[in-house]
Amino acid sequence: MNSHTPDAASAVNLRAYLLGSWSVDRTLWDRSADSRGTFTGVAIFIEADDDALRYREEGTVQWEAPGGKPFTGPAQREYVLHASDRPDTLEVFFPDGRPFHRMSFLTADDSELHWCDPDTYRVNYSLVSRDEYRYSWDVSGPTKNLLLQSVLRRAVVPGAGGGR
Numbered sequence: 001m002n003s004h005t006p007d008a009a010s011a012v013n014l015r016a017y018l019l020g021s022w023s024v025d026r027t028l029w030d031r032s033a034d035s036r037g038t039f040t041g042v043a044i045f046i047e048a049d050d051d052a053l054r055y056r057e058e059g060t061v062q063w064e065a066p067g068g069k070p071f072t073g074p075a076q077r078e079y080v081l082h083a084s085d086r087p088d089t090l091e092v093f094f095p096d097g098r099p100f101h102r103m104s105f106l107t108a109d110d111s112e113l114h115w116c117d118p119d120t121y122r123v124n125y126s127l128v129s130r131d132e133y134r135y136s137w138d139v140s141g142p143t144k145n146l147l148l149q150s151v152l153r154r155a156v157v158p159g160a161g162g163g164r
Helices: 006-010 014-018
Strands: 020-030 035-047 053-064 070-083 089-093 099-104 111-116 119-129 132-140 145-154
Touching: 014 053, 014 070, 014 089, 020 053, 035 070, 099 111, 099 119
Parallel strands: none
Antiparallel strands: 020 035, 020 145, 035 053, 053 070, 070 089, 089 099, 111 119, 119 132, 132 145
8 A cells, every 4th residue: 555645656757856875674575484684774766867867785694594594695786778669757777788678666657566576576666755666566376475665764874954
């Protein structure tokens, strides 16, 4: 369920909203093994030469592996976000140029599917405030049964008036 109103989401220039640094807190649940984990890190959206946004996320993943042996280690990912036909929506691509999905906070557009043979990935975005958004990936298919829930909060910039 989305925690935003259509009016608030449609007023968002998504590119401008995302620019900057964010903290990332993610819960990971492998439903088939009832195994859980977390990811904690930072994400940054920076302007690129081709008028796109570059997204880079890095941090630490902690995973409860089957058999009870925990794993802790570094993790990272990158995406490229391009403008769409509307300022409240961006097209997300993998770094190699393959299309991934659309990103939007609008109720009608906030859920997208991505097929990664043989599994289906469904993402849902939610605008919480000017300094927080959330998204979840529900992954299902013959090889995966995952729920990944992320909360991104705008990073506080030291010396910026004490606010976010």
